[in-house]
Amino acid sequence: MSLANLTPSPGFEKWLPIEYRDLVENGPYFRDKKPKVSDMGKFKEIVEEHPMCAGCAMTLFIRLVFIGLPSPEHTVIVGTAGCGRLAISQGSIPFIYGNYGDTNATASGLKRGLDVRFPNQFKDVLVMAGDGGLIDIGFQHLMHGWFRQEKFTTILLDNEVYGNTGGQESGMTRQGQILKMAPRGKKTGKIDAMGLAKVSEVDYIARIAPTNPARVARTVRRAVLVAREIGSSYIQAYTSCNIEYAIPTPDVMQDAFDVEKDRYGFEEIISDRAKEFLAEVEKKEKKDKK
Amino acid sequence: MNKPVDFQKRELKGYSNVQIGEKSKYKDTQTYTDPSFLFNEAEATPAFMTGSEVIREAIKRANIDLSVAYPITPQSEAAALIGELYAEGYMGDYFRGENEFGVMSQCAGAAFGGARVFTTTAGPGTLRAFENFPMWSGARLPIQVCVTMRGVNSPLSIQPDTMEAYFLLETGMLVWHAETAQDLFDWILKGYIVAEMPDVHLPIAVCCDGFFVTHTKDTVVLPDEKYCLPPYDPYRSPVPCMDMECPPVRMMRDPFVMKSNYISYMTQASWQLEVRAAIERSRKHTKALIGDLIECENTDNEIVMIASGTAVSQSREAIRLLGLEGINVGLIKIKTLRPFPHEEITEALKNAKKIFVPEFNVAGWLAREIRAVIPNNERVVCGPHVAGGMTMPSEVIADEIKKAMGMKVSGMTARG
Numbered sequence: 001m002s003l004a005n006l007t008p009s010p011g012f013e014k015w016l017p018i019e020y021r022d023l024v025e026n027g028p029y030f031r032d033k034k035p036k037v038s039d040m041g042k043f044k045e046i047v048e049e050h051p052m053c054a055g056c057a058m059t060l061f062i063r064l065v066f067i068g069l070p071s072p073e074h075t076v077i078v079g080t081a082g083c084g085r086l087a088i089s090q091g092s093i094p095f096i097y098g099n100y101g102d103t104n105a106t107a108s109g110l111k112r113g114l115d116v117r118f119p120n121q122f123k124d125v126l127v128m129a130g131d132g133g134l135i136d137i138g139f140q141h142l143m144h145g146w147f148r149q150e151k152f153t154t155i156l157l158d159n160e161v162y163g164n165t166g167g168q169e170s171g172m173t174r175q176g177q178i179l180k181m182a183p184r185g186k187k188t189g190k191i192d193a194m195g196l197a198k199v200s201e202v203d204y205i206a207r208i209a210p211t212n213p214a215r216v217a218r219t220v221r222r223a224v225l226v227a228r229e230i231g232s233s234y235i236q237a238y239t240s241c242n243i244e245y246a247i248p249t250p251d252v253m254q255d256a257f258d259v260e261k262d263r264y265g266f267e268e269i270i271s272d273r274a275k276e277f278l279a280e281v282e283k284k285e286k287k288d289k290k
Numbered sequence: 291m292n293k294p295v296d297f298q299k300r301e302l303k304g305y306s307n308v309q310i311g312e313k314s315k316y317k318d319t320q321t322y323t324d325p326s327f328l329f330n331e332a333e334a335t336p337a338f339m340t341g342s343e344v345i346r347e348a349i350k351r352a353n354i355d356l357s358v359a360y361p362i363t364p365q366s367e368a369a370a371l372i373g374e375l376y377a378e379g380y381m382g383d384y385f386r387g388e389n390e391f392g393v394m395s396q397c398a399g400a401a402f403g404g405a406r407v408f409t410t411t412a413g414p415g416t417l418r419a420f421e422n423f424p425m426w427s428g429a430r431l432p433i434q435v436c437v438t439m440r441g442v443n444s445p446l447s448i449q450p451d452t453m454e455a456y457f458l459l460e461t462g463m464l465v466w467h468a469e470t471a472q473d474l475f476d477w478i479l480k481g482y483i484v485a486e487m488p489d490v491h492l493p494i495a496v497c498c499d500g501f502f503v504t505h506t507k508d509t510v511v512l513p514d515e516k517y518c519l520p521p522y523d524p525y526r527s528p529v530p531c532m533d534m535e536c537p538p539v540r541m542m543r544d545p546f547v548m549k550s551n552y553i554s555y556m557t558q559a560s561w562q563l564e565v566r567a568a569i570e571r572s573r574k575h576t577k578a579l580i581g582d583l584i585e586c587e588n589t590d591n592e593i594v595m596i597a598s599g600t601a602v603s604q605s606r607e608a609i610r611l612l613g614l615e616g617i618n619v620g621l622i623k624i625k626t627l628r629p630f631p632h633e634e635i636t637e638a639l640k641n642a643k644k645i646f647v648p649e650f651n652v653a654g655w656l657a658r659e660i661r662a663v664i665p666n667n668e669r670v671v672c673g674p675h676v677a678g679g680m681t682m683p684s685e686v687i688a689d690e691i692k693k694a695m696g697m698k699v700s701g702m703t704a705r706g
Contacts, residue, residue, distance in 0.1 A: 078399070096402055098429070099421045102395035105387065109358065109399025109407075116355045116382030117404045117524070141395070144388035 037213040050087040055249030058239035061210040068220030075124040082130035101137030103127045104145040125152035131172035146200035153227040159241035167244035204233035205269040209260035238264040307523040323517040332513035341504035344471045346371035348478035353518040355405035356383045364500040365410040365438040390415040394422035401431035404524030413440035416454045426493040427462025430529045432485040440500040449679015456655035462565040464494040465628040467598040471508035480579040490572040502600040583631035585623040594620040594642040608687035632663035652677035
C-alpha cells in the first residue's frame with residue numbers, strides 16, 4: 001500500500017467519513033513532519049478502535065508500534081492467532097494472517113518476495129505475535145529466521161500467557177505460575193528469548209515495557225530501520241494480560257512500572273554494524289532538525 | 291455451469307505486464323514467450339532424462355521468482371537441481387527452509403508479496419506442511435507445489451504410494467496427477483497458466499508417483515530453452531494482494547472468526563464455495579492446454595479400467611496382455627483429480643458393465659471418488675490396489691480382471 005492508495009480521488013473527499021479524511025490528512029503516514037507520540041490524541045492514529053479488553057496494555061503497545069513505524073505506507077505486518085491480531089488487523093496497514101505459528105516463515109518468504117518484486121523500493125516487514133505464537137508453536141521459524149539473518153523485525157507481545165484461548169501457560173510464563181494447563185504451577189522457568197536472540201546474532205535486540213511511549217516508538221523505529229538495512233531485529237515487550245493475571249484495570253500501568261523495575265528493564269543489545277548504522281542515521285536526523 | 295467454450299480456437303493471451311519477445315528479467319538468454327507458441331509451435335527436441343531433471347527443465351522455462359527447498363526423498367534431487375538453476379541466474383531467490391511447514395509458509399509469504407513461487411515436497415513432507423494448503427486456497431495464492439508421492443505410514447516407507455493425493459483433494463487446490471515425465475514437464479508449465487488465471491487464481495499441486503516418475507529415465511520433448519513463460523502479474527489476482535477491504539483479508543479485519551452469527555457463517559461458507567467454484571472454472575483453461583480432462587481408449591468395451599498416474603501405464607500393459615487372450619478392455623486415464631471430471635467419467639462409463647480401478651494406495655480412494663459420482667456404482671471394483679511401495683505388475687491387474695470374470699488364473703495371484 002502507499003499513501004497514494006489511501007488518498008481519495010479529488011472530489012470524493014467530502015463523501016468519506018471524517019475519520020478517514022483525518023487519517024489521510026493528519027495520520028502518521030510518510031510526510032515531512034510525522035506526528036510524535038507526544039501528540040497522541042491530536043492526530044488520527046492508524047489503530048484507534050479495537051475489540052480488545054478494557055485496560056489492555058498490549059493495545060497501548062500496539063498503538064505505539066504503529067506510531068513508531070518509520071514508513072507505514074511501505075510496511076506489511078504478519079501476525080498469527082492471539083489477542084494482538086484483533087487490534088493489529090484494525091489498522092490501515094496490510095496484515096497477513098496465515099497459519100498458526102507460521103509468522104516468521106511467512107515473513108521470510110514475504111520479505112524476499114517483495115525484494116524480488118520491488119528491487120528499487122524498500123519494504124518493511126514486521127512480525128507482531130504473542131509469546132505462544134513465537135516461542136512455542138512458531139519457535140523453529142523464529143530461530144531459523146534469525147539464523148538466516150532474515151531482514152525483518154519481530155515484535156514479541158509478551159503477556160506471559162495464552163490470552164486469546166483463555167489463559168493457558170506458555171513458554172514465557174514464569175516458574176510456579178498456576179494457569180490452565182499448568183494446574184500445579186509451571187514447573188520450569190521463562191524461556192530466555194533475549195539470550196536466544198543474542199546467540200543467534202540478531203543485530204538489534206530490545207526488551208521494553210510500555211511505560212515510556214516515546215521510547216517505545218523510538219525502539220520500534222530503530223528495529224525497523226536495522227531490519228531494512230542490516231539484518232534481523234527483535235523487540236520483546238511486556239504487554240500484561242490484565243484478565244488472566246487479574247490485574248485491576250486502574251492498576252495496569254502500575255503493574256507495567258513494577259514489572260519493568262523488577263525484571264523487564266529497558267535493554268538494548270545492538271551489534272557493532274547496527275550501532276554504526278544507527279549512529280549515522282540519528283546523527284543525520286539531528287542535523288536535519290537543526 | 292460454465293458456458294461451452296471452443297477449446298480448439300481458444301487463444302491464450304500473453305500477459306499485459308510485459309511484452310512478448312522481451313528478454314527475461316532473470317536470464318537474458320531467455321525471452322518471454324507466448325504460452326501458445328511455447329507449447330505448440332516452438333522448436334523442440336527429444337531428451338532422455340530422469341523425472342527430477344524434467345522438473346528442472348520445466349522450471350528453467352517457467353520464469354519463477356522464488357523457490358524454497360527442503361530435503362525429503364524422492365523430491366530432494368529436483369529441489370537441489372532448482373537450486374542449480376538459481377545459481378545460474380534463472381530466478382530471483384532460492385533457499386532451504388527449516389521444515390515443510392516452514393517452506394510452505396515461506397512460499398505463502400512470497401506469493402502474498404506477488405512472486406511466482408515453486409516448491410516440491412513428498413509424503414511426510416506434504417503432511418507436515420498440510421495446514422498451509424487450505425490457507426493458500428483461501429488466500430488465493432497461485433503457488434505451485436510438485437508432489438512426488440511416497441508412502442506416509444509407520445513403519446517408515448520411502449516407496450511410491452499415492453495416499454497423499456487423497457488428502458490433498460479437499461484443500462481447495464487444483465490437483466493434477468501426471469502419468470509420464472512428459473506430462474510432468476508440460477503440466478508444470480501449463481499449471482502456472484491455469485492457476486494464475488484471474489477467474490481461477492488458486493494453488494496447484496502437480497503430483498507424480500515418486501521413483502516411478504522421478505527416478506526413471508524417459509524421453510521428453512523439450513521446447514528450446516531460449517523460451518520462457520511471461521512473468522506472473524500479481525495485478526491479475528481477483529483478490530488484491532493483501533488488501534484490507536477484500537476477502538479473505540477483510541475477514542481478518544472484522545474478524546468473523548470471533549463471531550457466532552449467520553453473517554459470519556455465511557461469509558465463511560460462501561468463501562469456501564467460491565474456492566470450489568474457482569476449481570470448476572479452471573476446466574475451460576485446463577482443457578485448452580492439456581486437452582480433455584480424461585483420455586479414453588476403447589471405452590465401448592464392457593470392461594473398463596480407470597486410473598491416474600503410473601497406474602495408467604500399468605493398466606495399459608495389462609490391457610495388452612488381456613488382448614492376447616481375446617479379452618477386450620477399455621481404459622480411462624484421469625488427468626485432473628481436482629477439478630474431478632465427473633461428467634466425462636460418467637459419460638465414458640455409460641456402457642461399462644464392470645469397472646476396475648488399479649491404484650497405488652491402501653484405501654482405494656480413486657475407486658471411492660468414482661463410485662460417488664457414477665450411476666449404478668456397484669459396477670466399480672475397488673482394485674486391484676497395492677500399498678507401501680509394492681509394485682503392481684500388469685499380470686496382477688490382468689489376473690484381477692480374469693478372476694472377476696470367473697476365469698482361471700495362474701501365477702502368484704491365483705493363490706488368493
